[in-house]
Amino acid sequence: MEESNYESTMNILTQFQNLQQSGMLSSVENLKKENTDLIRIVNDISHLISLTQVDSMIDFLCSRFLEYFIPDKLVFLFQPPRKKHLRQYVYRRLVKTDENISTDCFSYIKEYFDQNLTQEQSGDVHLFSEIKDKLPQEIVDETITDINPLFVIPLIAIGGTYGIVFITNKINDSEYTDSQISYISRIFSILSITMQNGLHYESSITDAKTGLYTNDFFFQRLNSALSSIKRYNQSAGVLILDIDFFKKFNDTWGHLLGDKVLISIANTLKKTLRNEDCIARFGGEEFSVLLSQCTQDSVFKVAERIRKAIEKMVIYENNTPLKVTVSIGGVIIDHHEFLEPRQIFKKADQALYYSKEHGRNQSTIFKLGLLDLAKMRNNDFDFLEEE
Structure with missing residues (x-):
C-alpha cells in the first residue's frame, strides 16, 4: 500500500x-x-x-x-x-x-x-x-x-x-x-x-452666462429636498438674492459690465457655499440658494456671509473700482408634509422685500408660522400675495 x-x-x-x-x-x-x-x-x-x-x-x-x-x-x-x-x-x-x-x-x-x-x-x-x-x-x-x-x-x-x-x-x-x-x-x-x-x-x-443652475432645476432640487424633509424630519433653507439698484448700474456702466457683475457674484457664491448647496440664477439680477440641514440661525449666518463677500467684491472699469451690494431674503423649512415649492419661494420673496424696504444690503430670514402653515394646509394662499 x-x-x-x-x-x-x-x-x-x-x-x-x-x-x-x-x-x-x-x-x-x-x-x-x-x-x-x-x-x-x-x-x-x-x-x-x-x-x-x-x-x-x-x-x-x-x-x-x-x-x-x-x-x-x-x-x-x-x-x-x-x-x-x-x-x-x-x-x-x-x-x-x-x-x-x-x-x-x-x-x-x-x-x-x-x-x-x-x-x-x-x-x-x-x-x-x-x-x-x-x-x-x-x-x-x-x-x-x-x-x-x-x-x-x-x-x-x-x-x-x-x-x-x-x-x-x-x-x-x-x-x-x-x-x-x-x-x-x-x-x-x-x-x-x-x-x-x-x-x-x-x-x-445651467445658465449659460453664470454657469449656475436654472430656476427649473432649482425647483426640481427643492422638490427633492421637501421629500427628504418629510421622510426624515429634516430641515432646509431657501435664500433669494437681489442686486441692489442693478438697473441703475446697467444704465450707468452698460450691460457688458453688468454681465461681469453677474458672473462675479456667481463665482463668489460658488466659493462661499458648500458643494451640496444648490445655487441658481433665478432671474435677471436674482439668485436663489437651497441650503440643506440648517437652522434659522445658521441660514442667517450663511446669508450674511454671502452678503459680506459680495460687498467686498471689486469690479474694474478702465481702472475705476466699482462695487455692488445685495439684499437677501430667506425662509427656514421644517417638517411639514403639505409644503410646496412655490409657497416656500413666495415666503422667501417676502423676506427679500422686507430687506429691500428697510434699507437694502441686509439679510432677513422668515420662519413659516402656524398661521402660514394652516393656510397652506387649507390651500388658502392669500397670504402669499401680501406685501
Whole structure:
C-alpha cells in the first residue's frame, strides 16, 4: 500500500514538472490575472456609466487611480458646450490644486487631434513625445514643461476634440505595465462618452452666462429636498438674492459690465457655499440658494456671509473700482408634509422685500408660522400675495 502511494505521488510530481516545463502553469496564472483585470475594468466601467455629474466622474477616476497607481500629475482640460471658458482639473499626486493651464495649450493640442484622429479613437492613449514636435515650441516651453506629461489622451465627440487629459510618470518612477495602459485606454474610451453626456446634461440645467443652475432645476432640487424633509424630519433653507439698484448700474456702466457683475457674484457664491448647496440664477439680477440641514440661525449666518463677500467684491472699469451690494431674503423649512415649492419661494420673496424696504444690503430670514402653515394646509394662499 505504501509503495502504491509513493508511486502515485511521484506520478503527480512528474505531471506537475511536465506542466511547468510546457509553460501551461504560467499560462493558467496569466489567465487568472487577465480575468481579474477584466472583472476590475467591467466593475469600474459599470460604475462610471452610472454617474451623471462630471465632477463625480473625475472623482471616481482619481479614486481608482489611487488604488491602482499614482501619477505625479493628472490634468483634465475640456470645453463645455455653449461655454467659452475652459474647464480645468489639475491634480498633483491625485490631490486637486488651484493651478490653471494655458488655454493656448488646449487649443493647439485640440487642433492636432482634430486633424489627425477620428471619434472612434477617442480615449486612445498617446505618448506625448510622439506629438511634442507638432506643437509650437513656446507652448511646450511655457506650459507643457511644467506638466511633463508621459501620456496625452484626447476626448473626441461628433463636433471634434472637446477634452484633453495629461498623465505623467508615476510617483515612484516605475513604468506603467501593459495591463495598466490597457486599463487607462479602456476607462478613458468610456469616459469620453459619459463625460460628453454629462456636459450636455449640465448645459441643459445651467445658465449659460453664470454657469449656475436654472430656476427649473432649482425647483426640481427643492422638490427633492421637501421629500427628504418629510421622510426624515429634516430641515432646509431657501435664500433669494437681489442686486441692489442693478438697473441703475446697467444704465450707468452698460450691460457688458453688468454681465461681469453677474458672473462675479456667481463665482463668489460658488466659493462661499458648500458643494451640496444648490445655487441658481433665478432671474435677471436674482439668485436663489437651497441650503440643506440648517437652522434659522445658521441660514442667517450663511446669508450674511454671502452678503459680506459680495460687498467686498471689486469690479474694474478702465481702472475705476466699482462695487455692488445685495439684499437677501430667506425662509427656514421644517417638517411639514403639505409644503410646496412655490409657497416656500413666495415666503422667501417676502423676506427679500422686507430687506429691500428697510434699507437694502441686509439679510432677513422668515420662519413659516402656524398661521402660514394652516393656510397652506387649507390651500388658502392669500397670504402669499401680501406685501
